[in-house]
Amino acid sequence: MIAAPTVREERAGPVVWTGIIAVTCLLLVLLEHMLWLVLPLIFGIVMYYTLLGPMRRLLRLGFSRSVSSMLVCAIFFGLSALVLVAALSWNAGLEDSGSWSDTLALYANGGVAFVRNTMALLEVKFPILAEMHLTSLANKRFKVFTDTFAQRYLTTILVTAAGWLPSLLLAPFLAFFFLRDGLRFKKFLARAVPNAYFERTLFLLHQVDQTARRYFEGMLKLTVLDTLVLGFGLWVIGVSSPLLLGFISALLAWVPFIGSVVGCVMVVIVAATDAPSNPLVAYGAIAVFILARLLDDFVFMPITLGRSLKMHPLITVLMIFIGGALSGVAGLMLVLPLLGVVMVIGETLGRLMTNPRLRARHRYAKQLREKQASGDLKV
Structure with a gap:
């Protein structure tokens, strides 16, 4: 008895990967001009994958899909509204002791004082910096920036935030x-x-969904781990509101x-403002942040995201730089999940188009349909 030959799945070749990278770059360029829709879509997808697990539990309990989605969304957005009300009441309590402008000015002055003290210390350690008058030059630049910040930047920031608010309200509806x-x-x-191609298409849809789900769930887990590590480190060195800063x-x-x-x-600005007479607290905050980033890159990232997007590190780094060059900050944020989805679609389509068995089945199905359609026709 002769065993049937096994069909070996070929990995995507250079032509497919060229198409994947080209399509990703094209989508980044297009998405840059549709950020009003892209950002709500991202937030909606994050909410979707956050609420998908609880909704599936309700489905297993016997609830319908419509009822489950309504219950989960009502509970989630109700809790979000309570958190927002609590934050606003906390903000009202802060306004009794001082306005937001005073608080921002306090932290800005703390950060500027830390930079000045650091440069003065560097001038003492390195005389060549004192000859360059580094401290006086930096003081002039800081004065010009702080004097013109409200006129040049604050109004633009507030108008931009107000313009983005209506589009961000789309996120709950999308979720x-x-x-x-x-x-x-x-x-x-x-x-x-x-x-x-029906079976392979179902597999493609499943893979796209799983890739996006693993990526966003991994990002949420990574956010929780980073928050805990940063919060604990800042709490140890005595920085105020460590969990909020970590989050x-x-x-x-x-x-x-x-x-x-x-x-x-x-x-660093918050740490310098909390302890203006002790610069070691700010330096300790820098050390805590660097340690958290190292843990994030070498421990947490492989655990949470390393198994979700199976890409070579060289391609990942190159695509991050390409995304930043094409679409700025939005490209940096979108390039990896977008590349992961396009990679799954491109590799699966490449296998579909190059599989001789599937192409033969498709041709045979077309011939059967044509024969059935023309069976009762006579010349």
Whole structure:
């Protein structure tokens, strides 16, 4: 008895990967001009994968899909509203002791004082820096920036934030309809596929969904781990609101490179303001942040995201730089999940188009349909 030959799945070749990278770059360029829709879509997808687990538990308990999605969304958004009310009441309590402008000015002055003290210390250690008058030059630049910040930047920031608010309100609606009608949308796509490719198409849809789910769930787990590590380290050295600072820094880390730098600057400014007479606290905050980033890159990242996007590190680093060059900060944030989804689609389509068995089945099915359609016709 002769065993049937096994069909070996070939990995994507250079042509397929060239197409994957080209399509990813094209989508990044297009998405840059549709950020008003892309950002709510990202937040909606994050909410969708956050609420998908609880909704599946309700489905296993016997609830319908519509009821499960409504219950989960109602509980989640109700809790979010309570948190928002608590934050606003806390903000009202802060306004009794001082305005937000006074608080921002306090932290800005603390950060500037830390930089000045650091430069003065460097001038003492390195006389060449004293000859360059580094401290006086930096003081002039700081004075010009602080005097013109409100006129040049504050109004633009507030107007931009107000313009983004309506589009961000789309995120809850997108999350609700993803939960309720996601399965229906998958069936709609599957019905348009020829029968010969039906099984592989279902596999493709499943893989795309699993890739996106693993990525965003991994990012959420990574955010929790970073928050705990940073919060604990800042609490040990005596920085105020350690968990809040850790959480904001972990969220900013979703944007590669830039987010980490902004988070580190924020932590150092708060530490310098809390202990203006003890610069070691600010230096300790820098050390804590660097240690947290090292743990994130070499321990937490492989555990949470390393198994979700199976890409070579060289491709990952190159695509991060390409995403930043094409679409700025949005490209840095979107390039990895977008590349992961396009990679799954491209590799699966490449296998579909190059599989001789599937192409033969498709041709045979077309011949049968043509023969059946013309069976009662006579010349």
